Amino acid sequence: MKKAIHYINQFFGQIGGEDKADFKPEIRKGLVGPALFLNTVLDAEVTHTIICGDNFMTSNKDEAIEIIMSELEKLDFDIFIAGPAFQAGRYGVACGTICQAVQERFNVPVLTSMHEENPGVDMYKKEMIIFQGGRSAAAMRNDLKIVANYANKLLNNEELLDAETEGYFSRGIRHQVWREDGVVAADRVIDMLLKKLAGEEFNTELPIPSMEAVPIAPPIKDLSKANIAFATSGGIVPVENPDRIQSASATRWGRYDISDMDRLEAGVFKTIHAGYDPAAADADPNVCVPLDALRAYEKEGKIGKLHNYFYSTVGTGTTQGEAARMAKEMIEYFVKENVDGVILSST
Amino acid sequence: MVKEIEKAGIPVVQMANLIPVAKSVGANKMVPTISIPYPLGDPATPKEDQYKLRYHRVGVALDALAAEISDQTIFKVKI
Numbered sequence: 001m002k003k004a005i006h007y008i009n010q011f012f013g014q015i016g017g018e019d020k021a022d023f024k025p026e027i028r029k030g031l032v033g034p035a036l037f038l039n040t041v042l043d044a045e046v047t048h049t050i051i052c053g054d055n056f057m058t059s060n061k062d063e064a065i066e067i068i069m070s071e072l073e074k075l076d077f078d079i080f081i082a083g084p085a086f087q088a089g090r091y092g093v094a095c096g097t098i099c100q101a102v103q104e105r106f107n108v109p110v111l112t113s114m115h116e117e118n119p120g121v122d123m124y125k126k127e128m129i130i131f132q133g134g135r136s137a138a139a140m141r142n143d144l145k146i147v148a149n150y151a152n153k154l155l156n157n158e159e160l161l162d163a164e165t166e167g168y169f170s171r172g173i174r175h176q177v178w179r180e181d182g183v184v185a186a187d188r189v190i191d192m193l194l195k196k197l198a199g200e201e202f203n204t205e206l207p208i209p210s211m212e213a214v215p216i217a218p219p220i221k222d223l224s225k226a227n228i229a230f231a232t233s234g235g236i237v238p239v240e241n242p243d244r245i246q247s248a249s250a251t252r253w254g255r256y257d258i259s260d261m262d263r264l265e266a267g268v269f270k271t272i273h274a275g276y277d278p279a280a281a282d283a284d285p286n287v288c289v290p291l292d293a294l295r296a297y298e299k300e301g302k303i304g305k306l307h308n309y310f311y312s313t314v315g316t317g318t319t320q321g322e323a324a325r326m327a328k329e330m331i332e333y334f335v336k337e338n339v340d341g342v343i344l345s346s347t
Numbered sequence: 348m349v350k351e352i353e354k355a356g357i358p359v360v361q362m363a364n365l366i367p368v369a370k371s372v373g374a375n376k377m378v379p380t381i382s383i384p385y386p387l388g389d390p391a392t393p394k395e396d397q398y399k400l401r402y403h404r405v406g407v408a409l410d411a412l413a414a415e416i417s418d419q420t421i422f423k424v425k426i
Contacts, residue, residue, distance in 0.1 A: 214350045216375045217358040220413045228409065233348065234386070280385035284397070287388035292398065293405040303409060313348075327351035334357055341412035342352050343405070345362040346369070347383045 002044040002155050005075070006035040007068075007082035007098050009091045012137075013051030021090075023053030025064050027071040034084075034140055041148040043155050044078060050098075057094035065101045077108060079151055084113035084133045084143040085120060092120025099128050109154050113143045116169070125169040132167055222304075226340040229307035231330065233315030233323075234288040234347035235273030236264065236281065245314055247274035253313035253326045255333065258306075263292035275316030276347055288345055307339050315346055349374045360411040360422075362386060362404065370419055377421045378408045400426050 010016055010023040012033040031039055032049040039046040050068055057064045080102045082095035092114045099110035113133035114120050121130055131150070133143040146167055153160055163170040188205070195202040220226045237245060243254035258264070264285035271281040271288065281288045289310050298306045311330050315323070334342065350373050352359040360376040363369040364386060369377050380386030387404060388397030403426050411422045 212350075212373060214353045214373055214375065216416060217353050217356050219358055219415050223409060223413050226412070228412070231348070231352075276384040278384070280388075280390045283390060284388065286401065287385040287390075287397065290387050290401045290405050293387075293402040296402060297406065297409060302406070323348050324351050327348035330348075331352060331355045331357070334352070335355070339357060342357055342359040343362060343408045343412070344349055344352070344359060345380065345386050347364070347386060 002078040003076055004038075004042055004044040004046045004079045004081060004151070005048050005050065005072070005077045006031075006038055006046050007050045007052070007080070007095065008033055008035065009057075009085075009088075009094060010051060010053040011091075013049070015051060015053070021053045021055035022059075023051065024056055025050060025052035025067045025071075027051075027068070034144060037141060038081065038144050038148060041145055042081075043152040047077065048075065052094065052098075054088070054090035054094050057097060058090050061097060065098065068098060069101065069105055072102065072106065077106075079155060080106075080108055080110045081147060081151065082110070082112040084131075084140065084147070085115075085118055086133055086137060086139065086143075087115040087118055087135045089119050092118035093123060094120075096120040096124030096128070096130070100124060103128060109151070111147050111151055113147050121169055126171050129168045129171070132169060220341050224301055225304040227305045227307055227338055228294070228303050229309070229311065229334060229339040229342045230289060230291075230294060231311035231342055231344045232289050232346070233313055233318070234281065234345055235271045235314040236269055236285050236289045236310075236312050237272055239268060239270050241272050245272060245312070247272050247314060247316075249317040249319070249322075250314040250326075251318075251322050253311065253330065255309040255311045255330070257308055258291055258310055259308040261291060262295045264289055273314050273316060273347060275314075288347065290345075304340075307337065309333070358412045360408045362408055366421055370421070373419075375419050376411045376414070376416065377419070378404055378411060379421065379424055380404065 010020045015023050027048050027050045035046050035049040082099050085092035085095045095112040099112050103110045110128050113131035115133050115135050131146050150166055192202045243252055245252045266283055269285040271278045286292045294306050297303050313326055349359050349361045361369050361374040362378045362380050364380045364383050366377055366379055387401040404424050407422050407424050
């Protein structure tokens with residue numbers, strides 16, 4: 001018979017509550033707490049139960065992992081199951097932490113279960129299979145059955161289905177499969193298109209991960225009094241590129257005084273962006289930084305004022321982290337110089 | 348960059364050719380441009396036409412800064 005090891009926290013390990021949350025990890029032969037039930041539904045013998053305090057695992061991570069690893073080295077096991085952790089945040093993080101360590105060190109399947117609001121889900125769902133569990137221990141049996149059902153398929157080499165069908169949080173991994181219905185991609189995509197045109201619901205096969213939404217800033221109340229700045233990721237700079245902004249994967253940016261100009265002249269400004277053909281922007285930099293049009297709106301009084309500088313960097317190959325940092329540095333000037341709104345052109 | 352500026356509470360509009368990318372990254376106000384190498388003026392057209400297009404789309408972007416929106420919005424351009 002195959003062998004399993006179950007990880008639980010101090011509470012379910014019957015050590016104690018919050019006062020025992022710094023309990024150092026212990027590995028016990030046999031079954032403690034929920035491991036008793038797991039053993040009845042799993043096609044493997046749960047040989048050992050690991051008990052660790054949630055605070056100990058989350059605040060002394062390296063030590064906790066090391067203690068557990070050194071014990072596991074002595075054992076044979078085919079699968080590792082942690083939790084379920086329900087909505088208990090530290091327990092969820094602890095389950096994710098130990099599962100990741102076990103997976104890396106022993107290369108065995110690791111499974112856990114948490115409620116969707118457990119912070120452990122977002123931290124670890126890409127790394128391992130986390131089943132969608134209930135809010136509290138009332139869901140214990142049900143959550144463990146779901147985990148065991150999948151574990152049994154793994155242990156018996158049965159066919160595994162997609163995340164949604166199996167009930168775990170998507171890891172963002174795509175698999176090639178033969179569909180039972182045999183409908184080819186060309187037919188499926190046309191079906192989707194027809195549904196879309198008819199305004200009906202359809203399910204994409206390639207969901208784009210949703211990005212962090214930013215609260216919408218309050219709009220400008222009166223444009224005719226507003227100070228407007230222009231920024232670009234199109235790499236427009238004075239021809240000598242005084243700030244030595246890189247042509248790709250930029251980490252630097254510059255701001256350039258345009259207070260006495262009505263347009264950006266070719267030969268004075270150019271683009272150093274390596275991600276597009278520079279011919280058009282070099283011949284007329286206004287196609288990327290439309291100073292001529294902005295100045296016209298300023299003269300007409302549509303806007304109160306065009307900010308004295310435009311801001312520039314190169315957006316190709318630039319990481320989101322660098323882009324965010326550069327924007328933060330620009331914002332210091334926007335705030336100090338009372339910019340009311342920003343137009344940013346990207347190429 | 349757009350997201351950081353917006354997070355700072357400064358209204359911002361992104362003029363981009365790849366609107367779906369701007370949208371999936373999380374820009375709230377977007378105005379389409381005509382291409383990547385020449386966002387605001389096709390060099391194959393007369394200078395006056397390029398300026399007209401540029402003037403129009405920059406105007407849309409300025410209006411977008413003053414627009415009250417409740418969701419990600421792509422502002423419509425006429426030329």
